[in-house]
Amino acid sequence: MSAPAAPPPDAPSASPLVWRDDGLPQSALYGDVYFSSADGLAETRAVFLAGCGLPAAWRGRDRFVIGELGFGTGLNIAALLDLWRREKTPQSKQGGQRLHVFSIEAHPITRDEAARALAVWPELGEAAQVLLDHWPGRARGFHRIDLPGFDATFDLAVMDVEDALAAWDGAADAWFLDGFSPALNPAMWREAVLAAVAARSAPGARAATFTVAGAVRRGLAAAGFQVDKRPGFGRKKERLEAVAPGVATAPPRPRRLAVVGGGIAGAAMARAARAEGLAVTVFDDDQAPASGNPAALVTPALDAGGGPRAALPAQAFARAVALYAQLPQAVIARGVLKLPVGPRDGERHAAVAAQDLFEPGAMALPDPEAVAARLGEPAAGPALDMVDALVVEPARVIEAWRGSAIAARVARLARENGVWRLFDPDDRLLAEAEAVVLAGGADLARLWPAAPIRPVRGQATWTDRPAPAPAAFGAYAVPTRDGVLFGATHDRGDVATEAREADDRRNLQTLAKGLPGLAARLADAPLRGRAAVRATTADHLPLAGAVPGAPDGLFVLGGLGGRGFCLAPLLAEHLTARILALPSPLPRPLSDLLEPSRFPSRAAPGAV
Structure with a gap:
């Protein structure tokens, strides 16, 4: 079984489980x-896998979505993955099947606790191991997890069950209803919860559970399910199977995607879309140079007040760090110090460190001596150590994720017979695709004149002198492969990209305010500058969704400002889900922040 919908008022902050004398987790x-003392794996296979008609239910489907209340030790998902890899349709030139799993857990256990629980069934082998190797974190929110080798994606919602169901935008083809006993945790089985399950079910979805409690039967029936009792497992005489009204369908999905823009937004889009089986073509005319510096920070925008505007960058940051861990050759440094710039920053740093939006220990408050040792000089006040933050090498990230790109300028788009056609400046056909993503940064307005983008010129400066630990202080100073990069200027409305000596001097002056010792050491160093134009929006939030007013199949990923390497990886996965009508890795309150339609349309999309 699994964790409850919500803790009692006196719930301990330590592990949500204890180990019984017989070795079972409780x-x-x-x-x-958490599972049957008779044989938890056999119970899972009988109650949930067979109860949901698996594997027959996914035959002939290119995508299959499973929801679960709640995750617990991961036993159900490990057993599911084992069955999925043995019984799914093999990969082919047309692409194979993909599994999407969504689970809810209000009180997650640790990876080591799960490993101990799952060790009882060595026959789960690689299915259990891949889950343990990518065990989700404990921060509040949604966690997108890769399951390599299984053609499967896993999203875990660490939150109350009703909040999670309201936040998820998917439609499950099957449900594992595996909360703790209704007698011990009635909150998980409330009629409102079961109604929310029904609202997140695809036509013909099946649900299975170990319990036959009257409240559960009545709740499922009231939600529209046809409910039937079946022979139970072990000492339980009966269990339940339920079927939602309607007939399961497999809607047609795009097969080809064209991405216009070759920077971090385009590269992240290519990676996310290919992972879901799309054939991707990227067009890069080298007009999106904001991703071209020798180093880039991967840090979240911090909001001490919490709420969706704090949760979005926190969740994007966690996903970015996990994905960059798969590219160790691109990582230059780990750990970034956030230095104070105002008198109340110490309080703000403490508030951020106390937030449950980050993993335990991910935001720390180091003592002044430790900060000074890392920087090579004292800080002006209490610093925040962003332990998981990174400095990455943009060129290596883009090379790994984008792959080869067509060096051509897309001048015009046209939608004909359900297909987008892309043309160059001489009106020659470049490509055809069912979906197009505009990811050209500040160049978005060329193909989407109504794009609510505000250009901001930024010049960064670097030299080959040794670098201290990465630090941010309104500006930043970070190591490159052979020196230090610092800056950057912030000039609204300026779209010129030539490097200016005056801006290098401005950057040095700004550096002196945050790290005066480093600035003094660089005073006589030869400096090199590079300018690019960032794309921002009026509310400083990104754009990730359908282009308003355009024909179907045209999307945008942009407005990332100076945090593209933090935001783009997860937002690209969200946009891929939108393109393919799959569950998003973002909760609704966060994905709502990204909708391009939030800005009033100033004009019809002229070129599209």
């Missing part, structure tokens, strides 16, 4: 076991 919050 909930410390509700006193119920």
